């Protein structure tokens with residue numbers, strides 16, 4: 001079968017690639033685009049190491065043909081930090097000791113992000129369900145769950161701080177008027 005030319009939108013940038021039509025998304029991300037944060041392990045949808053977001057939802061990129069990702073937004077682990085600033089979920093993983101060898105971590109973080117984007121205040125069982133398709137051979141999962149459950153609290157605190165700051169500023173402005 002002949003190679004095909006496609007354009008993939010990854011982390012907000014368009015990448016033209018020429019590939020065999022059977023090439024999977026994880027292969028193209030790693031081998032054509034050099035985005036090796038996404039890991040490839042079982043290659044059959046069992047381990048979650050290759051999890052990326054496709055149009056905002058976590059998917060196993062070893063089960064997606066790259067040609068089928070055309071016209072969709074792909075986000076990889078490289079796309080969630082801002083420069084040198086880690087994403088709050090990555091920070092939470094670090095703080096909670098949820099990383100050992102780190103091989104599962106990008107997939108875990110992307111699965112956690114899928115959950116937290118939809119539900120910023122998940123329960124313990126929500127968090128367990130969200131990473132049920134991701135295998136970790138090192139941590140025993142509890143630290144990962146703890147990390148996921150600390151992220152919403154941090155986000156809520158940030159929002160509260162902004163709210164508190166706004167109301168404080170409002171009160172000061174009121175005081176000046178009086």
Ligand code: FES
Pocket residue numbers: 039040041042043044045046047048049050051060061062063
């Ligand atoms: S490499 Fe895709 S699920 Fe394991």
Ligand code: FES
Pocket residue numbers: 098099100101102103104105135136137138139
């Ligand atoms: S930290 Fe090693 S596999 Fe999860």
